[in-house]
Structure formats: structure tokens, C-alpha cells
Amino acid sequence: MSKEVSEYDTNRSEEMINFGIGRPSSNLLPLDLLQQASEAFFRSAEPQDISYGRREGDERFTESLAAFLEENYGQRIQPDSLFLSGGISQALDFICTQLSRPGDNIIVEEPCYFLAYQIFKDHGLNIISVPMDQDGMDVDALEAILSRVKPTLVYTIPSYQNPTGRSMSAERRKRLIALSQAHGFLIVADEVYQLLSYHGTPPPAFGTMLDSDTVLSVGSFSKILAPGLRLGWIQTSNKLVRQLSKAGLVNSGGSINQFTSMIVNQALVSGLAQQHLVKLYTVYRERVATMDAALREHLSDHVSWVKPDGGYFFWLKLIKDVDMTALLERASALGVGFHSGALFSNSGGMQNHIRLSFVYYEQESISTGIKRLKSAFDF
Numbered sequence: 001m002s003k004e005v006s007e008y009d010t011n012r013s014e015e016m017i018n019f020g021i022g023r024p025s026s027n028l029l030p031l032d033l034l035q036q037a038s039e040a041f042f043r044s045a046e047p048q049d050i051s052y053g054r055r056e057g058d059e060r061f062t063e064s065l066a067a068f069l070e071e072n073y074g075q076r077i078q079p080d081s082l083f084l085s086g087g088i089s090q091a092l093d094f095i096c097t098q099l100s101r102p103g104d105n106i107i108v109e110e111p112c113y114f115l116a117y118q119i120f121k122d123h124g125l126n127i128i129s130v131p132m133d134q135d136g137m138d139v140d141a142l143e144a145i146l147s148r149v150k151p152t153l154v155y156t157i158p159s160y161q162n163p164t165g166r167s168m169s170a171e172r173r174k175r176l177i178a179l180s181q182a183h184g185f186l187i188v189a190d191e192v193y194q195l196l197s198y199h200g201t202p203p204p205a206f207g208t209m210l211d212s213d214t215v216l217s218v219g220s221f222s223k224i225l226a227p228g229l230r231l232g233w234i235q236t237s238n239k240l241v242r243q244l245s246k247a248g249l250v251n252s253g254g255s256i257n258q259f260t261s262m263i264v265n266q267a268l269v270s271g272l273a274q275q276h277l278v279k280l281y282t283v284y285r286e287r288v289a290t291m292d293a294a295l296r297e298h299l300s301d302h303v304s305w306v307k308p309d310g311g312y313f314f315w316l317k318l319i320k321d322v323d324m325t326a327l328l329e330r331a332s333a334l335g336v337g338f339h340s341g342a343l344f345s346n347s348g349g350m351q352n353h354i355r356l357s358f359v360y361y362e363q364e365s366i367s368t369g370i371k372r373l374k375s376a377f378d379f
């Protein structure tokens, strides 16, 4: 049994500071914003707005989403490159259903977002890991794998990766696309953290690199508005949008999340969603700085790390060997939780790493939690 404190564990005391939690804190979930957007929707709604929606997503929504992405990516985004999803988890599941067959190979980064493994396994995919370095996926290592393995999909989290916080360089993005064309695989770029940049700008989103017909960029409102909306998008070539819109799921049910998309449309056109994003930058920038400073003050003898420029996570490397099970137990007894690196490996690796999320707690709790973690190490 894992000793890690689950983020859904409601029996823990309020005092527990669980850096495993990778979702927005309650005070950053914008109820007011959604109330305003809902009121605006109901003021002008037509009955048809709550009927089955267009399979790719209501045109008003894909247009306002394209404008929002255009503002943030700084590049022209075509509304017809967008296909509405029920968030990235649903999009990944849907892409696997539509574009792969059980037994196909999927290549993923090592380490990788641990819950994606389960989605790929649900589809009977054979998961093969490719190493990463500070510039993201090691594309040379990928090329070596491609000489002996034919993948259907290559899954990457190119910007502010979960769990490492690293971003794939622009040059590697281009090489990955060239490899996808040469070897006939599809790139599934999970761009969930692309818009959460606190210092500088990340390399261009895969959503702006669609010409090859081999790229699917998946995005979500989970981290920039609220996870409970279950709303996101797949951005891809017209050819693949057409293919996805023939799926039985949308043929039968229409738009995957019509009603919510009509509310979020109002948040987009009114500028409220953009204002919220700017607020998140300010708050998260402070939280990154606080965690970095607390780590430097208390844990630099035990771990090394690179301060992330965006996203949600610090990826710590243990300087000396530590019994991770014992560390997790001591940490839990002292009131602090985290995810061990092994969770993010498909091959029993990453034992000497720890992932901390900096987004869920306010600055004071972040400092307190890191002090507790120091005590767990010093025990």
C-alpha cells in the first residue's frame, strides 16, 4: 500500500499540508466569475442553446476560444482547428478510442503524468518510455527507439511538464514534428500548463504548429478556470477534426459539453477568463518564489532542483539515498504530504525524486510545509 496521502483523502486533519495536491485552491476557484457568466448567458439564451450542440462544439464557443488562445499564444488560431472536449482526461481517452487500437505502441516521457498511464492502459496500449533532460523529451533517444519500434502515438507534456516543470525547447518541437512525419505517428501534446507561465514565455504551443497533420494539442479549463467544468479542447488539423467529428460518441450525443461551453463562452467574450488568468499569474508567481526560498533555506542539503518558470510543480532530486517509504511516513506524521518520484515512472525509476505542487496552499502554509519536510529529512 502506498504511504502517500491521497489528494482526495478527506479524513485527514485540516492541518495536513499535502504538496501532492495538483489542483487550484478553493479561494482561486471563481464562483463569482461563473455566476456572472451564467447570468449573461441566461439573459440572452435561446432554447436551442441547451439542445444537442454541434459535434465539434458550438461555433460561438470555438470562436471565442480561438480568440482567447490567439491573445495568449500571440499567433492566429483558426476556430475550425478546435474540437470541444470534456477536459484533457476525456480528450486523451477519446483520442485513444478514435486513433489507436489495443496493442498499439505509445511513447511517453519518463517521468510522465501518472494518471495518463492508466488512460493509455485502459485502451490496451503498450507504453514505452523515452528519457527527458532539462530541455524536455530527449529527441535523440526517441529517434533511437523509432529505429526498432513503430508507435501510433507519442504523448508529451511539452510546457512546464508534470512532474518535472521542464519545457521542451522550440528546436526539439520542430524535430519531433519532423520525426512524426517521417515515421507516421501522431503527437499528442498535453498543453494543460501552456498558459501558466510566470517568468518569460514558453516555446510556441503545439497548437500553433498544426501544418503537418500529425499534431493534436489538448488543452483544458481545469487549471485556468475550474476543474469541475469538465471543459477543454483538442486542437488539430482540419483533416483530424473531420475524422473526430464522425465518432459515434458525438454522432449520438452532439457536443461533449454544450451547456458548460455556453457559460464559458460568456466568460471568454467578457474578458473575465483572461482577467482570472492574469490573477493566477500573480498569485502563483508569489507561491513559486515562496517555495523556492523555503527550499533554499531548509532543504538545500538534502535536495537539488531547478525553479520552474510555470505550471504547478517543483521536481526535487535527492542528494543522498533516502528510504522513501520511511520518509513519507515521517512526513505524514509531521503533517506534510508529497508525491514520490516513483509514481511518475512506468519502469520503477525516479526513486530518488519528489514532486511538490506549489499552487494549492497560501504562502504561509507553503513555508510551514517545507519546514515540516525538513524535519522529516532530519529525523
Ligand SMILES: Cc1ncc(COP(=O)(O)O)c(C=O)c1O
Pocket: 022, 086, 087, 088, 089, 090, 113, 157, 162, 190, 192, 219, 220, 221, 222, 227, 231, 232
Ligand atoms: C499533465 C496533465 N494532463 C491532464 C490533467 C487533467 O486535465 P483535465 O482536468 O482537463 O482532465 C492534469 C491534471 O493534473 C495534468 O497534470
